[in-house]
Amino acid sequence: MSHFDALTKCWHGLRQPPILNPAASLGQVIINLLERTPDKVFEICADSGVEFTCRELRLRMIRAALNLTKRYGLSKGDVVCMAVENSPRVTASLLGCFLVGAPAHALHAHFEESDLMHLMGITKPKLVFCNGHNLAAVKRSLDGIGLNARILVLDTPEAEETLFSPVDNEDKYQPPYLGDSDKTVAAIVCSSGTTNLPKAVCVSHAQLIAPYVHVTGLGVETFLCFSSLYWGSAFQMLMLALFNGGTRITTAKSFSPSFAGELIAKYRVTTIFTPPPMLADLVDHWEANRLRFPTLRIVGTGGCALPEALRKRADALLNPEGRVFLGYSMSEFGGIIALDMVPRAGSVGMLATNVTARIVSEDGTRVLGPNEEGEIQASYPHRFIGYYANPEETAAFFTPDGFIQTGDIGRFDADGFLYITDRRKSMIRYRNFQIAPAQLEALIVELAGVSQAVVVGLPDPKVASNDLATALVVVRGSSVSAEEIVAHVDGRVPDYKRLRGGVFIVESLPRTGNDKIDRRRATKLARGLSQLC
Numbered sequence: 249m250s251h252f253d254a255l256t257k258c259w260h261g262l263r264q265p266p267i268l269n270p271a272a273s274l275g276q277v278i279i280n281l282l283e284r285t286p287d288k289v290f291e292i293c294a295d296s297g298v299e300f301t302c303r304e305l306r307l308r309m310i311r312a313a314l315n316l317t318k319r320y321g322l323s324k325g326d327v328v329c330m331a332v333e334n335s336p337r338v339t340a341s342l343l344g345c346f347l348v349g350a351p352a353h354a355l356h357a358h359f360e361e362s363d364l365m366h367l368m369g370i371t372k373p374k375l376v377f378c379n380g381h382n383l384a385a386v387k388r389s390l391d392g393i394g395l396n397a398r399i400l401v402l403d404t405p406e407a408e409e410t411l412f413s414p415v416d417n418e419d420k421y422q423p424p425y426l427g428d429s430d431k432t433v434a435a436i437v438c439s440s441g442t443t444n445l446p447k448a449v450c451v452s453h454a455q456l457i458a459p460y461v462h463v464t465g466l467g468v469e470t471f472l473c474f475s476s477l478y479w480g481s482a483f484q485m486l487m488l489a490l491f492n493g494g495t496r497i498t499t500a501k502s503f504s505p506s507f508a509g510e511l512i513a514k515y516r517v518t519t520i521f522t523p524p525p526m527l528a529d530l531v532d533h534w535e536a537n538r539l540r541f542p543t544l545r546i547v548g549t550g551g552c553a554l555p556e557a558l559r560k561r562a563d564a565l566l567n568p569e570g571r572v573f574l575g576y577s578m579s580e581f582g583g584i585i586a587l588d589m590v591p592r593a594g595s596v597g598m599l600a601t602n603v604t605a606r607i608v609s610e611d612g613t614r615v616l617g618p619n620e621e622g623e624i625q626a627s628y629p630h631r632f633i634g635y636y637a638n639p640e641e642t643a644a645f646f647t648p649d650g651f652i653q654t655g656d657i658g659r660f661d662a663d664g665f666l667y668i669t670d671r672r673k674s675m676i677r678y679r680n681f682q683i684a685p686a687q688l689e690a691l692i693v694e695l696a697g698v699s700q701a702v703v704v705g706l707p708d709p710k711v712a713s714n715d716l717a718t719a720l721v722v723v724r725g726s727s728v729s730a731e732e733i734v735a736h737v738d739g740r741v742p743d744y745k746r747l748r749g750g751v752f753i754v755e756s757l758p759r760t761g762n763d764k765i766d767r768r769r770a771t772k773l774a775r776g777l778s779q780l781c
Contacts, residue, residue, distance in 0.1 A: 250664025261599030312344025324349030455582025505533030545570035697726020718749025
């Protein structure tokens with residue numbers, strides 16, 4: 249539960265020491281965990297059927313670490329970019345990097361060259377893991393930034409021979425302590441990139457170990473996550489599987505509701521992570537085909553608003569003891585800020601263990617109390633290291649007293665439940681009034697037949713300071729019109745919140761690599777559609 253300190257006006261999650269030692273290096277912890285259940289199958293590749301026990305994975309990560317050092321000359325601090333899809337070699341390669349202390353920079357395997365150049369230009373990797381399909385793009389991108397990094401194509405026999413070949417004395421290997429785990433980078437992930445160019449977020453060894461105080465002990469679970477390592481949710485699902493002695497199902501195939509259902513049924517999956525837009529697709533498909541999944545107990549979601557109606561529909565399709573869990577997290581935080589262990593409509597739950605948060609007025613001058621809306625600021629004992637090679641952005645991310653500025657607008661109710669109103673950067677302004685897109689989006693998806701919606705602001709041609717609220721809407725199995733949607737919303741909101749930019753029915757919404765709605769591209773699409781009218 250969340251506790252409110254009336255003196256500081258800060259909210260605090262439960263105070264509890266971590267079960268695992270965040271002062272240790274991540275590789276030390278993982279090696280120890282794998283040794284406890286050597287014969288348990290940890291990972292199954294659904295595409296190939298290849299599976300690894302904990303004993304096999306432990307040996308492969310040791311071999312990867314030794315070969316990365318011996319063959320590729322890597323040492324602590326050398327960055328390894330991983331522009332790869334999920335495959336049997338990815339997990340052991342990543343864990344080998346953890347042992348060496350080589351920060352693993354996860355990139356999307358289908359990035360365009362401009363994105364590869366932007367991000368590799370920041371971290372300047374010494375080695376790049378890629379797949380055969382993006383090898384040429386990786387080479388051109390490295391040439392474009394003048395970087396002479398070595399490349400290893402993970403989906404080739406060469407990778408198996410060089411990265412996982414036996415090494416002398418591997419049976420005597422002891423994982424090294426890499427130094428202060430709060431200051432040692434384990435992974436570099438990309439910020440969401442929904443409002444501007446992605447930044448390289450450094451995640452420490454301690455950040456990846458400590459948060460699991462409140463989830464370790466879930467029980468024996470089978471995890472499914474379609475996300476590649478490019479996004480933080482994949483790291484979190486991997487850590488959950490490792491720290492809970494679970495089995496992890498991986499695939500490089502694209503998500504589809506039918507394929508996800510096949511995997512859940514075949515492997516008796518108990519836990520999945522899926523963003524709300526993907527969850528909506530799943531529920532639509534499962535309901536239409538009268539499917540139920542009695543093994544599925546935990547559906548984790550987050551990244552954008554979860555309509556309460558969608559949650560209830562999803563809950564009805566799961567194990568009787570299962571339900572959807574909504575979390576609130578940030579790449580920079582390294583873990584979960586809030587989780588709805590106790591659900592309440594519209595809320596992302598209470599603060600996670602050892603998290604402190606507060607609500608601050610828009611001008612930053614006042615800390616607010618319960619039921620007052622402002623920017624959410626949070627802190628955690630294991631502080632965010634920073635953006636790679638970007639001290640200016642890092643400094644700007646923190647308040648003078650060490651809280652991170654999430655950029656999210658929200659409030660706590662009197663019971664300590666946190667509500668996210670919107671992203672500060674995505675706020676729409678009309679006649680000096682602020683409009684939260686999430687509020688209008690929630691009204692739109694109330695309509696029968698509306699599957700998804702995003703609301704963006706377009707410039708008012710008559711008044712430069714005004715934004716016109718404009719909606720892109722996906723309709724499924726319905727003849728609902730743009731005019732009906734406008735009437736539905738405008739009849740329920742104050743005058744300044746009306747959809748003055750109109751509604752455009754589209755086949756799909758632009759998404760980021762992790763299936764979040766990409767508001768930059770959505771705004772560009774809406775601008776183009778409005779010019780055609």
